[in-house]
Amino acid sequence: MDDTGKWLPVAEIAEKVNAGELKAVDLVERSLKIIEEKKEYDAIIATTAERARERAKQIDERVKSHEKVGRLAGVPFIAKDNYLAFGAETTAASNILKGFNAPYQSTAIERLEAEGAILVAKANLDAFAHGSSTENSDFMVTKNPHDLTRVVGGSSGGPAAAVILGMAPFALGSDTGGSIRLPASWGGCVGYKPTYGLVSRSGVVAMASSTDCMGPMTCTVDDTALVLDVMAGKDDLDGTTIDRDPAGYTLNGARLDLRGKKIGVIKEYMGEGLQPGVRAVIEAAIQKVKTAGADVREVSLPSLPMALAVYYIVCPAEVSSNLGRYDGQRFGYSYPDAVNLEESYTKSRGVGFGKEAKRRIMIGTYVLSSGYYDAYYKRAQTVRTKLINEFNDAFKDVDFLVGPTAPMTAFKIGENVNDPLQMYLADIMTVGVSLVGSPAIVVPAGTSEGLPVGLQLMTAQRQDRSLLELAKATEELLHA
């Protein structure tokens, strides 16, 4: 850690551990201490303290015997509780998975551990990642590090708060319609949604499989790039994974020269619904990018206002299918007094699932049911094609797209819990790129009335490396 009490850059921590200048056991203790001190934010569901201490000891011993441990040697991290991991239960913040002990770990965590990283805790989320505020967690609501009366966003609210509060140098989130980017914006950290398929989904509790993406949440773009570099690439256990960029993702000082780069400001995201304070921060950020020499222009994606409607058909449809496996027979909660198999199914699911999971299962069942499939699901997937075509056209004219992450800053806890549609609207600026499969990153851009506002940057599929280089250049401009 540096003089201000913040964690050092991830690469530096690992370097010092490998050199014997820092001890993994001390890093783990520091992490666990901060988790304990900042309990009131309800970011953490459970720690993996015992296993983490054991792993730290082993890593220190390997260093002592002059073994090179890896690029993340001794670096503590926190995973959203929908990542299967050893050392604590995996619940996805749902009652129905309470008591579930993962028999194997997610590929992402396996790859991080292979480089010496140490999982210290599992973080809170909206149950099954269904939500925008973590208020749908079956256990507790994660508070915003800047204001205890506000949400930090969701569904990766726990990992966001954990990173911002300094509980670990990095965290893992999952992003299906904005679940990494929204809390990154509302909490004030870097949040990355890679190209669809770049990070394996194996061993992460499935939500909507056609848009589920795994990604890091960190304090800096450099840390995000390194963590992504370790996780990215094909995995035998996930048939949708894609090849990594041969150039890798770590930046090692690389940043984009903004001069002459074509950057499109998304017209549809800068309209009337944008909170004035958010607009001010975003416009100021864009101005800085322009001043640095970028060729900034307005770009219109006319179908973008339809993206949320597409998403709230496609997502519940896939959710209803993915949650079919919770039947009370093989794992998870099982209703004890069922008289027959049918009742065992319906009661285990009816009692075990929370409100939002049931709401999405019902919508999904409706849009997939016979007689409605064509009008809803098939039509939504076709409008999705239209959206993809518009993004592809845009990327013929510009290298990157830029805009806000959400129309507003973090709302008060409880403000939207009784209005699901209002809650869904928080995702209106993040779902578009999710449906298209392109990468997107959120970089802290400033504050409005003391609450963080994140700038969202996007590019074409598989251009993750150049997006990270742009984010790095932007981060430097914004924090200069």
Added chain:
Amino acid sequence: MTNLSREEVLKLAQLARLSLTDEEVEEYRKELSEILQYVEQLQAVDIDGLKPTNQVTGLTNVMRDDIVKDYGYKPKDLLKNVPRVQDDMIKVKRMIA
């Protein structure tokens, strides 16, 4: 204008194998109707000549060799999470009357 009836909600719950309380049925009837009204804006979009997208990176039929790999976990590890086990088998309620 989609306005779900109580019967439609109960039918959906039955299809999804969800037991719902009376309050939940009424709550979901209202909320689902609202959500479905919101997504109805898609009916006005011109999608002539377009095909639906199910996979965004263009992959089709990803195959792998059919060989056994050892991932280090055993059936008994998986059975640990099962609510009711008998003789290393998952025990369920009678299916055939």
